[in-house]
């Protein structure tokens with residue numbers, strides 16, 4: 001599965017799942033825009049890692065919750081690489097609160113990054129992505145699990161799943177596919193942060209294999225979905241969770 005000649009934007013690629021996606025797409029031959037919000041050193045390390053195996057990448061700062069910064073992410077990618085074939089809307093945040101403790105700020109930040117960021121990046125893809133392109137959005141398997149304290153986060157991801165379905169028939173005539181990946185628990189800062197070892201262990205036992213997912217488990221499926229063999233899949237949400245739900 002070669003991505004030679006293709007250009008990918010991976011949002012939130014400085015750490016966690018996005019970092020691994022950027023590295024694997026580059027190993028397959030894509031040139032990669034490594035987006036980050038504030039972790040500049042980590043984004044530079046991802047670029048360095050890619051360059052060390054002969055790949056090409058550039059770190060591009062942009063807060064995806066701001067439409068003008070999303071526009072700049074696309075214009076800088078075009079200036080640097082000349083085209084855009086793959087957009088992975090991976091950037092996201094997750095904070096857990098019982099409904100009684102959710103503030104307006106918590107609600108607005110989650111929707112601004114997880115939903116607005118994804119939506120306006122799709123709008124930029126409609127303007128700038130080459131025919132034959134692929135968009136992959138990020139949901140979560142938690143949206144099917146009805147767990148307490150996840151209401152705001154899961155609501156944002158429900159919106160992402162729905163906008164993925166809605167946009168499939170707008171992107172189809174441009175020969176662009178758009179799908180959504182819904183990981184289960186993956187061992188990154190987003191999942192591990194603030195959880196006790198006991199709670200992490202209980203999540204580990206919820207899937208078929210008794211382990212947490214690793215970023216590679218998700219990046220491997222991203223590689224499948226951006227390949228030319230997957231172009232009859234569009235408008236779908238694909239759970240990648242080791243049988244969690």
Ligand SMILES: NC(=O)c1ccc[n+]([C@@H]2O[C@H](COP(=O)([O-])OP(=O)(O)OC[C@H]3O[C@@H](n4cnc5c(N)ncnc54)[C@H](OP(=O)(O)O)[C@@H]3O)[C@@H](O)[C@H]2O)c1
Nearest residue numbers: 012014015016017037038039063064091092186188190191
């Ligand atoms: N880990 C899991 O268990 C899990 C499960 C299901 C779904 N997911 C989804 O998978 C995606 C990646 O999660 P992860 O676990 O890899 O998270 P992570 O380790 O916390 O990394 C998050 C990434 O998003 C970036 N980011 C955050 N806010 C941003 C913004 N406003 N603009 C641009 N980039 C921003 C961060 O950049 P900076 O470092 O610069 O802040 C970082 O690179 C998310 O959409 C998440 O909801 C994760």
